[in-house]
Amino acid sequence: MSRNDGLIEEQFPNVSNHEDIFSEEELGEDGEPVIQTHVNEDGTTSSYFDKRKLKIAPRSTLQFKVGPTFEFVGNYYEVYQSYMGRMLDLSIMPRIDRGFDFIDGEWVGYKRNYFTLVSSFEALGWNLDEFLNSCFELQGDGSQRYPIKYFAISIKAKSDDDHTEISLVQHTAKRDKGPQFTPAMTPLIPSSLPNHQIIREASNVRNTTKMKKYDTTFYFHRGDPTNPVEYAGKSLINSYPNDCIQKVARYERVQFASSINVKKPAQQNRHFRLHVVLGAVVPKGFDRRDYSSDGLQGSILEFGMETQKDLFIPLQEVRTPPLIIRGRSPSNYTSSQRIAVRTSSYNCSYKREQSDSMSPPNPMLASQNTVTSQSPMIVSSNKPRPGRPSKRTSRVHHLPVPLESSPQSLPQLLEPPLVELLDEKAALEPFAAVTSAVRRVETLENIENFFQTQGSLELKDFCHQNFDPHTEGESYKLPWSSRQNSVDPKDIELKCDKEIQDNLKTVGPLQILATLKSQNCNNGKPDVKDKNDNVDIGISEKKRKLNATSTATALELSLDDTKELFDGDGLKTDENYAQSDPPVGPFSPQNIGPNPAGELSFGEELNSISFSLLADSSSNYCHVPNTTLSDMEAVPRIFESRVISAQDMPNNNEYAHNNKGSQQEQISTGDLLPKEGHDAMCTLPSQMAEVGELYEELSFYRH
């Protein structure tokens, strides 16, 4: 992992001793937690934070988070096993793993940022081999049935207001340097849905060993000699379009089209929904006479080459609750929130009084704050902001920042709260706070003091209730502020505070909400018996253990003094398909409301919670035959209307020359996808019609 491991482990033992401390640190000016953390099913955590208030590094694992639970939309056509007549009971299993935060009761995404949606589906009651060895037929509108070539999943976005479809765009890891395409329909076989953590770990794998490790999780290789099962020639598995068949549809690096309007004319937020559709692909002869393309039956997609068109017939559909997409307005980023932050804190007369006995703000210190600090509370930065070098970088912070400031100068303003915070802390604990032009270490006491005395007025009550300076006697160092306005998840210190909100665990800057219900399970799982029933259906109640062990560097938080947090079954409201409006987040009222006992309580099964700050996937590695390697790496891409030329790829030659580690994967950008790569083309962009349009993307990866 990283250099911070030691720090975390070293500090962790202290956590249980300071449960009552750090009650406010994680609270912002408005009294809301800056980060709310939800424990996922697999022990990983989803940290929801408002990008207007807190900027997190682009590659931080905190950018991965489970999104909203999907709700059932409907079942459409029915599928039966050929000859036997057994009806298929299908269930879409989707999950969003990046891109949506639960903020103030709404699911919020960013137009400019990627989101990840993954989905698999299951055929209830079927053994995979049995399933793949069978044949299935689609029950048409009439009495006729149509042979199913394969099953597939597709995704789409819709406006929740007018139900129009919204374009989605997918990028490769190369983003601007690579092609863009619409999320493609993905032929799929039944499979379980990999954990959120697996999706995280597998999100940017280039290492061949690692790719092999995940191969069986995501792919089924038809014809793999190591597969003991022999499939009949006419079985379903043999009618899939490629030998490499996906088990999980992974839609990564997806964005809403940049052209969408995220607001209604009246400036209200538009709401969108992401839909996942499981369908069956049948030959074009499908009789659709009774079909209304825009009715509840979903939509039939026609695709394939002219000579052999196939139809994607929807079988089941699920969707997210309404989503808000924030546009590019500066108001949606921290850079625009600084005035608010500063004024509310900086102008606090209460704080001013307190400051009398302290050193005045020290702008110099802050301006040179290269600090190795780590509090996520520091939403401020004293470092040049990302982006192009500012033309105003010459600004010197000699004086406390004035309250007035033009929007233009804003980005360069210091964060007064930080400035004061640091200085005041230094004044309080001069011996503990190492104040250096380049480095500064803060003590917990100082931090506490700051928040107690400088925190927003709304927090005062909490402060008085929970603050107990005597429980924290030692120089428990909390590296303070730091990577500027970014928060390193590894820097987050875990602390408990069972009194703030009964079932919210305060973990340093994080609030861990331990919940027995997962928003991921049984998504889109309709009542199996009642097809075409859009009504809310029962949720299968899978008891989940919260003490899931994480493969990551996990911090076990002792909860000896805690009891039942939830009563499991009674709290699974966000798995209730009927509750889509308002959207139900991970923090349902039941979850975050105080409980009568006034204690944090967890389910009986919960003895500990593993907070996985950073997943160390190394333990998950395993070996897989190398035979599929070339396939795995042959990721096909198209470059839409773009002509790939020397101009477009000025570094092409360099790539080849620097291609030390890779064998022959290097393929010039203009080359067609090699033969063996075809089987790996499970995720061809939907617009791709000809192999000739394919370009090897490896050149992008091999530098």
Added chain:
DNA sequence: CACGACACAAATCG
């Protein structure tokens, strides 16, 4: 103000 394009920077990957 919105969007395409380019740029920077910070964590991850290998």
Added chain:
DNA sequence: TCGATTTGTGTCGT
């Protein structure tokens, strides 16, 4: 440990 990669987002220019 360090260079390459990936991705949030700052910024310019239209």
